[in-house]
Amino acid sequence: MKHCIVIRDAIIPAFLLLAMFIVGNMEAQTCADTNQGCHFIGQDGVLRCNNVIPHNPAGATTVEIRICVFMDIHRGAFVHKNWSFVEHLSFVRISNGITGQYVYFHSNWHAGINVLSRLDIHLSDGGMGFDDDAFHGMSTLNILDLSSSNFLETVIFDNNMKGGVSIESGSITITQTRSNTFWRWKNLFLRHNTLRTLNFSLIIPYSTFELLDLSDNIIHYINPKFFSSLYSLRSLSMANNRLNDMLLSFKSDFENLFAALLNLRNLDISNNYLQFIPSTTFKQNSKLIQLDLSGNKLSELGFLLCTLETLTSLNVSNNLFVINDAGLQKDITAFMESCRNSSEKDPVFDFTNNKILCSSCEHKSTVEWLINRKSYFYRWTELRCIGQSGQLLMINEHFFDSLNDACLRPTRIALATALPLVFVLSLTATLYVLYKRRKASMRLQTRESRIAELQTDDDRFAVFLGYSINDYDFVHENVEMPLNLHLQTIVDTDRRLVCSGDTDFRLGVNLHDEAVRLMQQSNVVVLMVTDSFCTSNFCQSELTFAINENKPVIVMVKERVNENIMPPILRNHFHRYTRIVWMETNGQYLLKTTWNNVCNSILELS
The missing domain is CATH 3.80.10.10 (Ribonuclease Inhibitor)
Structure with a gap:
């Protein structure tokens, strides 16, 4: 009975053929004896041998070797038999009987078979072994038939396909037969070959493959349909290939591989x-x-x-x-x-x-x-x-601890450096706050003390108002009257609290003495500083006396004052202390601050 393989649009090298399909074409054989010998059959050039490799099978196109004894096919076995002179031999069949024997193929065993296109090895009962590169170099071989080799579960074809093997298109269908050994294969090794492209679909009904090793080739493309029938596959190795070429050029195929x-x-x-x-x-x-x-x-x-x-x-x-x-x-x-x-x-x-x-x-x-x-x-x-x-x-944990310590070291150094500074700054800030609080408390005490004094002492004034005679009208209308009114409200009294030379000098008394007397009776001296004030000797003497007596002096200015004509003592005071400023707006002078602020400042100054 013959069994068929359907190959569409594909040229299959012999070595790859082993990995993908096996043709069953086996006649029943028996081991009648262990005699050795060869004889031709008919006129078709078929040379049949029992238990021996024939010597120089000249004229044969087919050699059948039936073995009933152990046969070890060594390196160059056919060269020693002068097969290298055979020009027309294209088919060799090696088979055994039902009792079976073991055949082993060594590396380069086929040397001398230069024109062989088909090799059939049918070992229905027994065993077969071969070196990793046993079939390497059989460049003319188109068909390798292992049908009816029922013992085969693992087939190793490493280092056999050299020179780059590619199948660029097509499909392969393997029909199921009872004698087809392909269905019993579980493990197939095709390592260390030069497989490049497997661009075809493989159809194998009821596949029993569990392991496929395609490692150490140069595969840069496999059609996803190649694996479509290998549903039983449990282990697949494609290590040491070039699948990145497929990934970059055919991403979708790789994703579905x-x-x-x-x-x-x-x-x-x-x-x-x-x-x-x-x-x-x-x-x-x-x-x-x-x-x-x-x-x-x-x-x-x-x-x-x-x-x-x-x-x-x-x-x-x-x-x-x-x-x-x-x-x-x-x-x-x-x-x-x-x-x-x-x-x-x-x-x-x-x-x-x-x-x-x-x-x-x-x-x-x-x-x-x-x-x-x-x-x-x-x-x-x-x-x-x-x-x-x-x-x-x-x-490890020790390295992490050392890394963590190194990372914390700058922080620790910074803290060690900063803590004393922080302490000093904190202490300074605390002292400053205490100082401000004490000063505020003292101002409050001074204010209460001044108010009580003004309420009980009718000869005491809150302010001595000094100015140039040229500024009398402005001072009388805009300063003296409103200032006195606001002070009376705060102190809660009806008597006058602002004194000046024009109002309070006693007649017929020395001007300087009277100015000194009024300033001594006043808590604060307020001076209206103008250009006229700066050029007045009397006004300057009032300022000098007030400063020499440690009287609090508040400077009041109207418009801009020529600092170049200020006496040095006035210029120094002008730049060191805050002052009351009048601003002119639409022909009217307005106080830049408020009268309440002016009055509270006067009452708080000691």
Whole structure:
């Protein structure tokens, strides 16, 4: 019975053919004896041999080798039999009987078979072994048939496909047959070859594949439909390839590459130069237990991490992550505390050989976060952070304490320096407040004392008003009368409290003596300073006496005064003490302050 393979628009190299389809074409055989010998069958160039590799099968186009004894096919076995001179041989079949024996193919066993296009190995009962590169270099081979080799569960084809193998388009359908050994395969290894492109759909009904290893090739594109029938696959390794080319050029295909692998438990796509992972890449792989993304160029966990609830190992070592990133810390914490089974306590993440900065105080929070969450990480003791001088430092509680101490040291120094200054400033401020309070209290006491004195002593005046005769009209109308009125109100008396020379000098008495007498009877001297006042000798003598007697003097000015004509004693007082100012507005003079303020100031001055 023959079984068929349908290949549409595809050219399949022999080595890749093994990985994807097997043709069953097996006749029932028996091991009648263990004799060795060869003979031609008919006129078709078929040479049939029992338990021996024929010597120089000249003229044969097909060689059938039936084995009933152990056969060890060594390196160059066919060269020693002079097969290199055979020009037309295209088909070799090696088979055994129902009792079976074991055949082992060593590296370069096929040397000398220069034109072979098909090799059938049918071992229905027994076993077969071969070196990793046993089929490497068979450049003319188009078909490798392992049908009816029922014992095969693991097939290793490492180091066999060289020179770059690509399938650019097409689809492959494998029909199910009872004798087709392909359905019993569970593990297929195609490591260390030069597979480049697998751009076709693979249709395998009732696939039993559990492990597929495509690592250490140069794969830069795989059509997502290649995995569409491998629903039973539990482990897939594509480490050490070039999937970043696919990611950058065909992002959507990469994002759906593993969507059909619903039972996938272990996935290794390490060392593929991957710069990022699209968000929904692993959305359908909710049963993933181990995911290896190490050795890429990732800087963020861009995929939906929370969909991988059963994940127990995520290896992202040797990437470009910066663990100081707050967003990355948030993603890790959210997965460990919210997404996976809360009863799981074992670590998940391997972040070794990624960047962790600890050179300044702003990195302290990251170090503290790592220490508090050390249970999240595999190989946590191997994590290293980059210090101030670029050296790699071990992360532990002792390092955190030293970093924290270094960060607090400037604060402690500042506090040690500032505390004495703060103490002095506080003491000064306290003394100043006490001084101000005492002074205010003294002013209040003075005010009460002056009011009581003015109420009981009829010869006492609150103010002596001094001015030039040229300013009499202004002073009498605008100053003397309102000032006296406001003082009377505050002191609560009807008698006059403001005295002046024109009003209170006794007649026939020395002017100077009278001025001295009135100033002595007054608590405060108020001087109306104008240009006329500054040029008057008598006015100047009043000022001199008041200052010499320590009488409080309040200067009152109208308009601008020429400071150049002020006597030095007046100029000094003018610049040192506050004064009463009159302003002219629309031909009228208005007091810049209030009469209440003027009166209270007069009563509070000692």
